[in-house]
Amino acid sequence: MRINLVLELLDAPGQLVKVLEPISTVGANLVTIIHKRDYKNDDGMVPVQLTLEGEHEELKSVVDKFEELGISIIEVDGVVKKEKITTIFFGHIVDQDLRDTMDRINALDGVVIVAFDIKLNGEEKSTALINIEADIGLRKAVFDKIAEIAQEKDLLVINEV
Missing domain, CATH: 3.30.70.260 (ACT domain)
Known part of the structure; x- marks a missing residue:
């Protein structure tokens, strides 16, 4: 075989x-x-x-x-078997418990954050580029979780199309 x-x-x-x-x-x-x-x-x-x-x-x-x-x-x-998903958070990312955000995304079965790059601007709002690897078919679940987190933490989210 x-x-x-x-x-x-x-x-x-x-x-x-x-x-x-x-x-x-x-x-x-x-x-x-x-x-x-x-x-x-x-x-x-x-x-x-x-x-x-x-x-x-x-x-x-x-x-x-x-x-x-x-x-x-x-x-x-x-x-x-896997697809790459990229999203951007904008807002007070660090103040809104960065670890919690990452843990909640990683808690989805078949989903893992493979890169997380953050651009800090002093006390101003920050930008985070998140690269996620997910099993095929989980794209909607990932975007739903990201939207839930963004709404709860008052972050602007920009998802790939």
Whole structure:
């Protein structure tokens, strides 16, 4: 049996080796690997395509190990599994309990904040750019949670279209 995966890895030394180790420990075989360093996104992440061969349980174990290690699996056998969502908060973000905002978004199943950049302007209102990775089909739930938080904390929110 074969499985084709597209992973997203930080373009840093040791990341590719981190991915290869679980494959050998469960007894699966690496058929092909394409490491696309020319396609780095704004977060410094690059896609890595893998074709693996093995028994069903071995391949499932590899995927499970990747998830345990926090390795983002973007695509499995041509089916997209994750999507990127970007939103901007504007207002008194720090004064409105930044940790609570992040925890409430991360509390959604299948959703994780992968980057949070804040621009402070002294005592004035701040701007936060939030990059979220979510399982396919959760976009509306993410936007609903963001709208709820923004309304409660009196923040302006700008979601991607």
